[in-house]
Amino acid sequence: MSDLLAHIDGPDDLKRLYVVQLPALADEIRAALLRYCAAKGxxxxxxxxxxxxxxALHYVxxxxxxxxxxxxxxxxxxHKMLTGRRLAFxxxxxxxxxxxxxxxxxxEHDSFVLGHTGTSVSLACGMAKARDLMGGRNNVIAVIGDGSLSSAVAFEGLxxxxxxxxxxxxxxxxNEMSIAENHGGMYAGLAELRATNxxxxxNLFRDMGLDYRYVADGNDTSALVQAFEDVKDCDHATVVHIHTLKGKGLDAAEEGRVESNHWHNPVPAAEAAPARPNARKTYGGMAMDALAARFDAEPGLVVISPATPGSNGITRQWRAAAGRHYIDTGITEEHAVTFAAGIARAGGTPVLATSATFFQRAYDEIHQEFALNNVPGTLLVFSGGISGTDNTHSGAGDVVMFGNxxxxxxxxxxxGEEMLRMLAWATGDARRPVAIRMPGEAVLAGERGGEYPRFVATTAESAGAQSDVAQSDVAQSDVAQSDVAQTDDGAMTKADNGKAGDAAAAAGGTAGRSRGAGEVSVDDIAAASVAGDPWARYTVTRAGSQVAILGLGNAYPLAEKAAASLDDAGVRATxxxxxxxxxxxTATLDVLRERHTVVVTVEDGQLEGGWGGKIASYYGDSPMRVLNFGARKxxxxRIPLDALCKRYRLxxxxxxxxxxxxxHG
Amino acid sequence: MSDLLAHIDGPDDLKRLYVVQLPALADEIRAALLRYCAAKGxxxxxxxxxxxxxxALHYVxxxxxxxxxxxxxxxxxxHKMLTGRRLAFxxxxxxxxxxxxxxxxxxEHDSFVLGHTGTSVSLACGMAKARDLMGGRNNVIAVIGDGSLSSAVAFEGLxxxxxxxxxxxxxxxxNEMSIAENHGGMYAGLAELRATNxxxxxNLFRDMGLDYRYVADGNDTSALVQAFEDVKDCDHATVVHIHTLKGKGLDAAEEGRVESNHWHNPVPAAEAAPARPNARKTYGGMAMDALAARFDAEPGLVVISPATPGSNGITRQWRAAAGRHYIDTGITEEHAVTFAAGIARAGGTPVLATSATFFQRAYDEIHQEFALNNVPGTLLVFSGGISGTDNTHSGAGDVVMFGNxxxxxxxxxxxGEEMLRMLAWATGDARRPVAIRMPGEAVLAGERGGEYPRFVATTAESAGAQSDVAQSDVAQSDVAQSDVAQTDDGAMTKADNGKAGDAAAAAGGTAGRSRGAGEVSVDDIAAASVAGDPWARYTVTRAGSQVAILGLGNAYPLAEKAAASLDDAGVRATxxxxxxxxxxxTATLDVLRERHTVVVTVEDGQLEGGWGGKIASYYGDSPMRVLNFGARKxxxxRIPLDALCKRYRLxxxxxxxxxxxxxHG
Incomplete structure (x- = not known):
């Protein structure tokens, strides 16, 4: 093999090669990519x-x-390998x-950090507009495709x-395919363009007013160089449609053409150890299995995935079995949410699954078509919360986005069990728009290792079937209360509004259980529960006093661990x-005033605009101290989760x- | 004229007419529409x-x-007139x-409440999908156009x-036009379709895999009835492209074809009294004039409006004069924000103006292409905050959307003057992504009537030119402090960290002004100001004690009024x-601890996820009482603003x- 790549530290080095040398360089790069992805994915x-x-782009x-x-x-x-970063690969x-x-x-060869699809054309339009306003003469090139053309914003850009x-x-x-496979009527037109050279x-592009040229072999460097030379410095907008082979050089990919070559795992599957359970696929798979069991009886039940189904546990086998109960809309979150609203309004039961970060695209449709129209649909939100991911796929803003x-x-x-009950409710009795934040690794770790065995008493249970889980924790009320400093008489009067106090009184949703000495009825709380919503009431999973720790979703195990730490200091936290x-x-929060002076909220997402601040606001006019733990704005x-938790004091x-x-002040 | 409309209480009544009677009905409806819109707009x-x-749709x-x-x-x-609601018109x-x-x-003839463009095709797709899953046989019809076809989500639906x-x-x-006029390369293709019958x-539609038919005269009932009969009960997706005359029957509109017929004012312009000043147009116009004055010197300065420019004070005259410094992208908020990011990255200075409610469409692009990429661009947000508008155009969530x-x-x-200084900064020294919430009616009322004359001292001024506005309010510190109850010793220690207290010490940004007796230096605060951001520091516009009232943007006049009310009770609020x-x-908030026990935040938008809750969270671990005033989630x-203010205790x-x-407890 030649040794061209080793001498390319930037586009100028590339330009010194003859066109006939470019295929050899391509071979080297392809071999390097295969080695790199085998090791790194x-x-x-x-x-x-x-x-x-x-x-060819950098050559021309x-x-x-x-x-x-x-x-x-x-x-x-x-592009990175050719612009000074080859050693990284x-x-x-x-x-x-x-x-x-x-x-x-x-x-300097990179203009933007981008991780969501379809925006390159609009960005390039902007760069071209600025150039023309300010008198520049450079070329502006947008590279789009691999499924991203069907993204809504790409059309606006075109x-x-x-x-x-x-x-x-x-x-x-x-490349004839998207992450899984292309979806939509436009792909037939593209096939016709390919078939007719x-x-x-x-021609969709010409119909949008664009000039057009076609390169039948998008892996032929000479043809590409020629095409790019032809359009270089042109005075108008031109599409160069290149037909490439996705996964070229990767045998399995060339044969299978499946989404497995969207993201390549470092170790070939045959040699790999059994995969480590992954929260996203685990809980996604659990949800899909639960839904599939209902398909025969519920013809209108349908799962929608705007691409990347595999990441969320929606396996190929599952999709094949689901048949018409499953739709991949391609990378089209806006359409997917709106489509779900249409299905729901017409009597169907849509369940839409994608990542928190991608739901951002449908923010308006979630507000308008989905929530405002009060349609009975379910959004499954994957990868919400902080993580070690890159800066374009952060899920840290999911609670801010959905919760408001x-x-x-x-x-x-x-x-996982609670997720299934929530899913059953959302797709059943709820008859309203619901978003379910799929549990993450922290929850899975607790379930797997039994590190956080716990009692989960929900109002759903208390309203119906009684859970037979050990209730010993809840029955306890052996907490020393001598050091509860009442700091403000006025507020104490307010909190002490006629309730005979005990820490267990805060145990919303436990009405009907046997009670220990000193426990009081919580019927007054139960009466305040929100009609038709079994999840509106908080559950006290461990009764204590002085300090109450509320842990939202993935942060719940951490709340339990913090309470355990407080045990060592002689404080039994709720x-x-x-x-x-x-x-x-508010009913539970009001009861907490009786025996608590500190309320701690813990969430694994952005604090500003998030969840805990609302509790601080609620207690704002009272002596209750509220500590909100969560992520910065x-x-x-790619900062590891452990480091983030340290940074945020989580x-x-x-x-x-x-x-x-x-x-203690 | 015939009297057909009076007998139509639903589609069944319409179906009893002969096709030849439909033009007469159309005349009646058109006359009624003209009367209605003359009275109501x-x-x-x-x-x-x-x-x-x-x-024709309801006939077929x-x-x-x-x-x-x-x-x-x-x-x-x-549609409403034909489905039982004619009397309303x-x-x-x-x-x-x-x-x-x-x-x-x-x-029951209406499936959704919709106020944002482009979603009808996706909604109809969903209804069709549900029908097919559940065994229905009805037709599903999406009606799109009047500029909404260029909306991103519409393409995903097609x-x-x-x-x-x-x-x-x-x-x-x-109808050959959008709200102002259509924009984009696709409109040439549509013109070609019209020209070729x-x-x-x-054919864009056929390119998307859709069947297609054309109706040259979209105001010919017989032709329309025939076309709809032909496609009724078809087993696939079909586009019926109808060429209509927007504003047919309205002379001025037929001649002028301008955006004035997007929203028709009840009184003809010629007869109308001078228009009541409107905050949106007033401040929009001010901003546009300030920018236009710089166009000659700054070739890269460009204003982008994704449709509805007129509503934001971007007049036809202004647009004509702006020339290439102005771009209307059509109803394409996602593209517009991304386009702005491209302009900014290439060295231009984009200013993007639209309503808060429409910015929702670009939520993802604001996060990713705009903010994450840290591009120097400016978003002008109109109609943020609560208002009497309908439920699809609410701006009450703007602070939630942008502030997080x-x-x-x-x-x-x-x-208005502060808005101009902010705009100058955002498009000048800021070099970062900025959103400016354009002032609303409450601010304009204060400026017009002098109802809320006030001293506005900004850190920008204190850092540079001194304002010569009367400072009498700030110099005062004659407040009785005897009734400041310190409720918690620990917190008092924290707040009292070495500062010689006086209420005026809270006057961040007033460093350098002459001081009254008992005032202290605030250099320690000034030193904490955020580098390069003259707006990061709050301004104490009126010094007091015990109670501090913070009023955000449009809510500021209300904060001043509330303080005046407290004067009557003997409390001089800051x-x-x-x-x-x-x-x-935080520097200003920390200083407030010295002489205040109550902090009140006032905002004219949704509290949950909004602004005041962050201040409650900040003070959560202190004895400070925080009251957040704002809107419910x-x-x-169409609830009048006064009623909303009453509902929210604003x-x-x-x-x-x-x-x-x-x-006082």
């Missing part, structure tokens, strides 16, 4: 298909003077030193492009599972320390 | 164009068994009894439609203008009462 398929096109155009915007960046590895000791996305902080009347080149990487009059939508019921289960983050359970980039020790400080 | 142009098509199809989904509902007045005493939007609460393999009829109302091979975006600076000016809602000015529908008396109660 990554979006191997789309990058393998774009090797020749990326070489003059980056960074000419600007190349890679859509969603799934196809930017080769060829030197094992440097693997991972470049991100999987374009990033202006890494290189529609604008023709109007700019200036240089703009849109390279459409047509680009000559069919049925008027009319949307937002549930945060703390076990622990509460709120179940949901769409309403404040920031987007983090540790049992930090929480316990702060609670003690607040308690 | 409304989306007259689009409805006038749809008279015949709506008659069997609503409510067949479902008709009107996109954004701008064209649903005639013909009987003056009942004008206004039906909303301007479809609404399932009004009629792309799905072909895949459903079931009945779905998409009526595309092509629908026979051009360049990591990396976005969110400003809330309390005067008043604070926070200027922004993206960070908490709900969407309201009155000076309510705020003063609550503050006194908190102060």
């Amino acid at each position: 990554g979006h191997i398929g789309s990058n393998l298909g774009m090797v020749e096109a990326t070489i 155009f003059d980056s960074p003077r000419d600007r190349i915007v890679f859509d969603v960046s799934h196809q930017s590895y080769v 060829t030197d094992e000791t440097l693997f991972g030193s470049a991100t999987g996305f374009t990033n202006p902080d890494e290189s 529609n604008e492009a023709a109007e700019l009347n200036g240089n703009l080149i849109i390279v459409f990487n047509d 680009g000559t069919s009059p049925h 939508v008027p009319g949307l019921t937002c549930l945060a289960p703390t076990s 622990v509460i599972d709120p179940h949901q983050y769409s309403t404040i359970d 920031e987007v983090t980039d 540790t049992a020790a930090d929480i316990a320390d702060a609670a003690l400080k607040a308690l | 409304g989306h007259i142009g689009s409805n006038l164009g749809m008279v015949e098509a709506t008659i 199809f069997d609503s409510p068994r067949d479902r008709i989904v009107f996109d954004v509902s701008h064209q649903s007045y005639v 013909t009987d003056e005493t009942l004008f206004g009894s039906a909303t301007g939007f479809t609404n399932p609460d009004e009629s 792309n799905e439609a072909a895949e459903l393999n079931g009945n779905l009829i998409i009526v595309f109302n092509d 629908g026979t051009s091979p360049h 975006v990591p990396g976005l600076t969110c400003l809330a000016p309390t005067s 008043v604070i203008d926070p200027h922004q809602y993206s960070t908490i000015d 709900e969407v309201t529908d 009155t000076a008396a309510d705020i003063a009462d609550a503050a006194l109660k908190a102060l």
Whole structure:
């Protein structure tokens, strides 16, 4: 094999090669990609298909003077290798030193950090517009494709492009597939273009007012170089439609053409140890199995996935068995949510599954078509909360995004079993728009290792079947109360409104259970529960006094650990599972005033605009001290979860320390 | 004139007419629409164009068994007149009894309440899918057009439609224009379809895999009836492209074809009294004039409006003069924000103006392309906050939406002059993503009537030019402090960290001014100001003690009124203008602890997830009482602002009462 890549530290080095040398360089790059992805994983398929096109782009155009915007960046590895970052892909000791996305902080050849699909055309339109206003003469190139063309915003961009009347080149990487497979009527038209070597009059791009040219072999460097030379410095918007082979060089991918080459695992499946259980797939799979069992009896029950089904436990086998009860809409979150609203209004039961970060695209439709229209539909929100992911896929804002939508019921289960009951309710009796935050790794860890065995008493249970779980924790009320400092007479009067106090009085939802000495009826609380919503009331999972710790969803295990830490300091804290983050359970919060002076909220997402602040606001006019634990308003980039928890003081020790400080002044 | 309309109380009555009678009915409806809109205003142009098509739809199809989904509902007045609600449009005493939007609460013929564009196709896809899953045989019809076809989500819907393999009829109302005028390359293709009587091979709809037919005269009832009969009960997705005349019957509109027929004012302009100043147009116009003055010197400065420019004070004259410094992208908020990010990254200075409610569509792009990429761009947010508007155009969630975006600076000016300084900064030294909440009626009322004359001292001023406004309010510190009850020793220690106390010490940003007796230096606060952001620090506009009232943006005048009410009770409250809602000015909040026990926040938007709760959270671990005033988490529908303020206790008396109660227990 040649040794060309080793001498390429930037586009200028590439330009010194002869065109006839480019295929050899492509072979080297492809081999390097295969080695890299075998070791590190990554979006191997789309990058393998774009090797020749990326070489040709940098051979013809003059980056960074000419600007190349890679859509969603799934196809930017080769671009990175050619722009000074090859060692991050060829030197094992440097693997991972470049991100999987374009990033202006890494290189002047990158214009944006992008992780959501379809925006490259609009971004390029903007760069072209600024150039024309300010008198520049550079080329602006958007690279889109690999399924991202069907994204709504891409159409808005294409529609604008023709109007700019200036240089703009849109390279459409047509690899015949999206992450799983392409969806939508436009793909038939694209197939016709391929079949006619680009000559069919049925041409979506021309119909949007764009010039057009077709490159039948998008893995032929010479043809690509020629095509790009032809459009370079053109004075209008032009689409270069290149037909590439996704996963070229990866045998299995060339044969299978499945989503397995969207994200390649480092170790070949045959050799791999049994996969570590993953919360997303575990709970996604549990949810899908529960729904599938109902398909025969409920013809209108339908699961919608706007791409990436596999990541959420919606396996190929499951999809095949689900048949018409499953729809992959492609990468179209806005449509998917709106589509779900239509299904629900017409009597069906839609369940829409995708990542928190991708739901952002449908923020408006969640508000308008879904929540305002009060349709009975269910959104399954995966990967909510802080994580070690990159900065374009953060789920840390999910509670902010969903929890503030008027009319949307937002549930945060703390076990797989509770998630299933919530799903059953959401797709059954709820008859309202519901979002369920799928449990994350912290919950799974507790369930797997039994690290956090716990009693989960929900109002659903108390209203119906009694749980037979050990209730010993709840019955306890052996807490020393001598050190509860009453700090304000006025507020004490307010809190002490006729209730005979005991810490267990805060145990909302436990009405009907046998009571220990000193326990009081909580009928007054039960009466306040929200009609028809079994999750509106918080559950006291552990009765205590002085300090109450509320842990939302994934943060619940941490709340229990913090309470355990407080035990060591002689404070038996109350622990509460709120179940949901769409309403404040004021009845339970009011009862807490009786025997608590410190309330701690713990959530694994952004505090500002999130959940705990609402509890601080509720107690604002009282002497209750409220400590909100959660994430800063920031987007983090591949910072390990442990480090984030340390940064945000999301540790049992930090929480316990702060609670003690607040308690004792 | 005939008297047909008076006998139509539902589609069945319409079906009793002969086809030849339909034009006479259309004339009656058109005359009624003109009378109605002359009296009430409304989306007259689009409805006038749809008279015949709506008659034909209800003549051919069997609503409510067949479902008709009107996109954004701008064209649903005639539908309402034909489905039992004609008196709301013909009987003056009942004008206004039906909303301007479809609404399932009004009629079984309405499937959704819709106010944002482009979702009808996806909704119809969902209804068709549910029908096919559950064994129904009804028709599902989406009515789209009048500019909404270029909305991103509409393309996602069209792309799905072909895949459903079931009945779905998409009526595309092509009136050759959007709210102002259509934008985008697709409109040339549509023009070619019109010119070729629908026979051009360049057919966007066919390219999306859809069947297609063209009706050249979309105001010809017979032709429409025939076309709809032809597609009724078809087994696949079909587009019926009808060419209509927007504003048909309205002379000026037929001639001018301008956006003035998007929303028709009740009184003809020639006869009208000078228009009442409107905050949106006033401040929008001020901003546009300030920008226009810089165009010659700043070639990269560009204003982007995703439709509805006129509503925001971007007049036709201004647009004409702005030339290439102005772009209307059509109804494409996602593209508009992404486009702005591209312009900014390429060195331009984009200013994007639209309503808070429409920015919801770009939530993801605001997070990703705009804020995460830290581009120097400005978003002008109009109509933020509660108002008497309908439930699909609420701006009550704007602070929730923008204020929680990591990396976005969110400003809330309390005067036109401050807005201009903020705009100058955002488009100048800021070099970061900024959202400016344009002042509303409450601010304008204060400026117009001098009802709330006030001193606005900003840190920008204190850092640079000194304001020569009267400072008498700030110099005062004559407040009785005897009744400040210190409720918690521990917290007092924390707050009293070495500062010689005086109420005026809280006057952040006033460093350098002459001081009255007993005032202290605030240099320690100034030193804490955020580098490069002149708005990060709150301004104490009135020094007091015991109670501090912070009024955000439009709520600032109310904060001053509440303080005046407290004067009567012998409490001289501190008043604070926070200027922004993206960070908490902890330095000022810390100083407030010295002489205040009650902090009141006032905002004119949703409290949950909003601004005041963050201040409650900040003070959570202290004895400070915090009262958050703002709106409930709900969407309201045409409830007058006064009634909303009463509902939310957003009155000076309510705020003063609550503050006194908190102060005295």
